[in-house]
Amino acid sequence: MKSLFLTGFMGSGKTTIGKQLAEKLSLPVIDTDEFIENQLNKTIREIFETEGEKKFREYEKHFLKLVPTENTIVTTGGGIILAEENRAWMREKGYVIYLHCEPDEIIRRLKDDQTRPLLDGDKENNIRTIFSQRLPLYNEADLKIDTMNKNPDEIVEEIEQLIKTLE
Template structure:
């Protein structure tokens, strides 16, 4: 039996990069839920939020999750996918969930080194460091609740190839 492999964690934790590498290695499709939202709505996430608000974006995101859970793909979720209890339950019960645990310092450094990654609108209006720190503190318990496995994805401890290898070693027997 194949399982949907789901990667959760804050933005810039490596979900998309590692997810693409993992999908290629496992010969599976790769799906990024943020990309699917943008393709289906023909709008950027920032446009959706500006025009319809965060609540509507989260509804669209949840619908996309429901659709991709029917595949045996590797799925990278948006950082806030875990906010919904329904989403957490769906992922945990219908897939294998890996939490790419990343410190606020690592996320901020990655966002500053790759501005395209930070195209998600601000949630709080705070500085990027204050916002990321608050978001990770708030969501860490939700990521942990969702996850079957926690992978340390900090640059200081692991590069992407090591993160990939750790996840791959768990996935091969599945």
């Protein structure tokens, strides 16, 4: 099977869902943010602070291409879809699954989180603005899962059913 690329806004549950889905399907999971952090031995926040977002996006493009494109669950950074090149790559090499979560819920989930540099400052406003800019790009996915009012088990079950239609 081609790899599954989980996309979605920060806090939509990509890392959480990806881990559970991988366990259920007995597949390996790789998280692009963790992959970049491990390869560069720096946190995402450190990369943003010392090298800037533009450089981070270059790393993201580079490391995305090193991820296995078969039999792997790939959980992606929230901004991976910004580059047309990344969207095209993921759709060509695998299946793209967008986890949709409304901004109000994202705001609740990330209320105490300090690890996402793009949300520094007026977090609520930043979430709403970035979300609306990106929504059309997330919607280019092969599959869209509405995660609102569902627990991770329910979302994983739904993905399992939907991916059967892909093969």
